[in-house]
Amino acid sequence: MPFEVRMPQLGMNQDSATIVAWLKNVGDKVTEGEAIFEVETDKATMEVEARSEGYLSDIQVELGVDIPVGELIATIVENKKDIVKSTKAPVLTKEDDSKSDGQQKDPIEKEVVAKGNDAPASDDENRTESQKLVSPRPVSEKVLASPKAKVIAAEKGIRVSRLRSLGLSEPIHAADVMSLSVGGQSNLMAVVDDGYFLELVERSDKMDRTEIFISFLHGSWRFLYPQKALSLQIINFDGSVSSSCGSESRKKEASAISISLFDLCETNLFSYGSGRSENILSVSHNNGTFILNFSYNDTDLQLSDATQLINEMAERVGNPIRQLL
Amino acid sequence: MPEITLSQAVNQAIAEEMRRDETVFLIGEDVAEAGTPFKVTSGLVEEFSTERIIDTPISEPGFMGLAVGAAMTGSRPIVDLMFGDFLFLVMDQLCNQAAKIHYMSGGKLNVPLVLRTNLGATRRSAAQHSQSLHALVAHIPGLKVAMPSSAYEAKGLLKTAIRDDNPVVIFEDKLMYQDKAFVPEEEYCLPFGKAAILREGTDVTLIGTSSMRQVCEKAALLLEQDGISAEVIDPRTLVPLDENTILDSVKRTSRAIVVDEGHQNFGTTAEIAARISEKAFYFLDAPVIRMGAMDVPIPFSPVLEDITVPTAAVVAEKAKKIVAGELIHAL
Structure with missing residues (x-):
């Protein structure tokens, strides 16, 4: 010094x-x-x-x-x-x-010089230490959220441990949680005879099974809620999501309800829930029936809306002629 | 409504109460002819004579003990302690005797005594004449503690203190004696245990006692420029403390900064912050921040002295950080 x-x-x-x-x-x-x-x-x-x-x-x-x-x-x-x-x-x-x-230097001066050389290294160490202290993303298991944020999360039915996986950056404050449109997840299941639908898939040369499901889902939605925008996606087995037909989906309206379709018919799988607040319709095929499993977010859809939608979808799969009417 | 200085407000309060009640008298060093170093009691001796405006030798324990005895036997003494720092000299008379006699006599005796003294740094008075020691007495059960933050509060709270049947310590800010405020011409008393909301806000509650009320008000103006709405509360009395007003406000704003001129460690800010954390925990969206005087003897150097006390700029800076939701490990 x-x-x-x-x-x-x-x-x-x-x-x-x-x-x-x-x-x-x-x-x-x-x-x-x-x-x-x-x-x-x-x-x-x-x-x-x-x-x-x-x-x-x-x-x-x-x-x-x-x-x-x-x-x-x-x-x-x-x-x-x-x-x-x-x-x-x-x-x-x-x-x-x-x-x-x-x-030739006397030993004391040498020591001073040596210390001087060490100094920057220890400085660096101090710096990283202090950086750790103010790191915005702590590695701790505990999610850093304010008491108020936790109360709001609890009121919305979100576990505090989920706040991090929902993509909020820590520390999490009340406004962050309030901005989440997360409700509880609910489930609906329908079982439909596969006869007519399989025939339709066989005769159709323009669309494959997944695309027909999508168009039926779209048709059901338009039939029930002609005013409400819908955005449809297809979940692929590699985890990617491809957007699908439907003019609404291209508009990307912020208010649009988003539904993803997961076609599991080729597999032994039955249904899928993502753990995020998404609306997913899994379709599987077993013993001459199609199983429609709808996992939906309570803040996006009311129970009455979801039941009508899946019921209508099931009707169309069971009796494809409805799609044409 | 006339605008008068805090010093005049205190003078009026003493004079009015002495006229109203002949058992009230004033005792202390240089209170008569000299009117105290701050010229607070000037003119009183002309009206009330040296019988009731009593100059004492330089012996704080002596006249404090005398006043406690007088209070126990039917008088209502107002003790003038020239500097708050001299509290250390009267600790036994105040904390062991005055504070406990009502309890220890099974309610047969009471001590209707007012100890008027002051607080506040930045007067270049060095470490032994600049302390703000209100937390020291607020810690002792049996003592009430009032903290006027302007001429209006000084008059109203002092009159209430004189009429109280218990010992009250009232701290005036020695830098505010010449500050003016509007004070009603008609008689008024301000109740103890009732905080004042001086400014309404939605984002953060600034709680400022005595000298720090102005600091908080100025900080609120600075914050307003940044689009942050700060609520400012003056508790007015520490004992009793108007917890509800503070808690209600923090529940609305979900953030609080407590600003007080006493040392921060184990101080007034710590007590108020702890109560907020205990009783409004689930409403908090940020840590409750304490801002007191730096934990050092108040320096004589003006440059150093000024940075030991919270300023509006520093309060506003802290407020911005917590409103922005910064991760705060140590402030």
């Missing part, structure tokens, strides 16, 4: 003084108590002593100029290599380095 040499207050009412002579030059070794410059106030001229041992460095003021009390005048550095020749360009040439390396 360099020691700062500042203009001292030498009298009660003195607020500035002038340096009239330097008794040491930049680079000179000074010991504590040794006079380093002469200063003149309106009352007297006196010598100012160094208050620490080291090398005089970085003189920042000119002779004969009035300097306010407390102004930085120069510094005293511990090591020769830290000497700054002027305020503009610190002089630390390669030559100086090699010279000091080659020279």
